[in-house]
Amino acid sequence: MTPAALWSLTNSDGTLNLTFLRVINQVNPIMLALGAFFAVIGVAQSAGGILLDASIPRVTPWFCHDQGCPRYTVKSSNDKFEIRNYEPSVWVATNLTVMTYTRAESTMMFYKLFGYIAGNNSLHMKIAMTAPVLTEVYHGQGPDCESNFTMRFMVPFELQANPPAPLDPTVFIDRQPAITMAVRQYGGFSTDELKMENLVELTEALDNATIPYLGNMFFTAGYDGPYAFKNRHNEIWVVPM
Numbered sequence: 001m002t003p004a005a006l007w008s009l010t011n012s013d014g015t016l017n018l019t020f021l022r023v024i025n026q027v028n029p030i031m032l033a034l035g036a037f038f039a040v041i042g043v044a045q046s047a048g049g050i051l052l053d054a055s056i057p058r059v060t061p062w063f064c065h066d067q068g069c070p071r072y073t074v075k076s077s078n079d080k081f082e083i084r085n086y087e088p089s090v091w092v093a094t095n096l097t098v099m100t101y102t103r104a105e106s107t108m109m110f111y112k113l114f115g116y117i118a119g120n121n122s123l124h125m126k127i128a129m130t131a132p133v134l135t136e137v138y139h140g141q142g143p144d145c146e147s148n149f150t151m152r153f154m155v156p157f158e159l160q161a162n163p164p165a166p167l168d169p170t171v172f173i174d175r176q177p178a179i180t181m182a183v184r185q186y187g188g189f190s191t192d193e194l195k196m197e198n199l200v201e202l203t204e205a206l207d208n209a210t211i212p213y214l215g216n217m218f219f220t221a222g223y224d225g226p227y228a229f230k231n232r233h234n235e236i237w238v239v240p241m
């Protein structure tokens, strides 16, 4: 079975469609923006730690480091993928429908969300960064069609019951129900090529395991800022049906 997810990712000769690779390019702007953010957070922490998430210690995956990240249990795993049951979660999100998703679009989306946690919210409060930066790609059929991109930061747990409202009208609070995800994990600095390779590996492994999944969308999850040089972690998610 050729997954629909790969329909617009491959050329007719089966090679990867580099136009689409550029469409999901978002690594560099996020890295740059996160760099700016961690510079800010460093200053704030040295000025009294006001941005630290004060929630009680929990057992979280190592790759979350000291940041809040969505809670899940592992339903099953093998060397190709992991099936995770995520608990309900609350995110701040912004979305865009475009034919080409370039650095300009991803940077703009990142800074809208960054603006929210930096204080552009109804309480004018600074909000701790969480992980991952999650980007949902929902693509239409055909080579020249628009795709929907939604970028999300998880709202820290202590604010999830009542998150401050975004002031930017293009930013919204997004309550996600419990959901099951098929996840492929990889280390290092992610690139478009690595995202694509891992999406292909994940969907092939799911096909081999005869696990059906939504074929017209996927997520990329990045857990680290640009100045983390060790123990970096990235994921590709698809939704099993």
Ligand SMILES: *[C@@H]1O[C@H](CO)[C@@H](O)[C@H](O)[C@H]1NC(C)=O
Pocket: 095, 096, 097, 148, 149, 172
């Ligand atoms: C963005 O998300 C909102 C809320 O889910 C939805 O109503 C809207 O259609 C989406 N816009 C785009 C451009 O995808």
Ligand SMILES: *[C@@H]1O[C@H](CO)[C@@H](O)[C@H](O)[C@H]1NC(C)=O
Pocket: 097, 138, 139, 140, 141, 146, 147, 148
């Ligand atoms: C993207 O969002 C727009 C506006 O909400 C919607 O009309 C369109 O069908 C969506 N396209 C895809 C591929 O999801």
Ligand SMILES: *[C@@H]1O[C@H](CO)[C@@H](O)[C@H](O)[C@H]1NC(C)=O
Pocket: 111, 112, 114, 115, 116, 120, 167, 168, 169
């Ligand atoms: C803050 O919110 C306003 C809307 O009140 C929006 O126009 C502006 O772009 C936002 N600024 C940032 C830095 O996100």
Ligand SMILES: *[C@@H]1O[C@H](CO)[C@@H](O)[C@H](O)[C@H]1NC(C)=O
Pocket: 080, 201, 202, 204, 205, 208
């Ligand atoms: C899927 O199965 C085929 C045939 O057994 C095998 O060659 C391929 O490596 C498998 N792919 C993955 C990602 O498991």
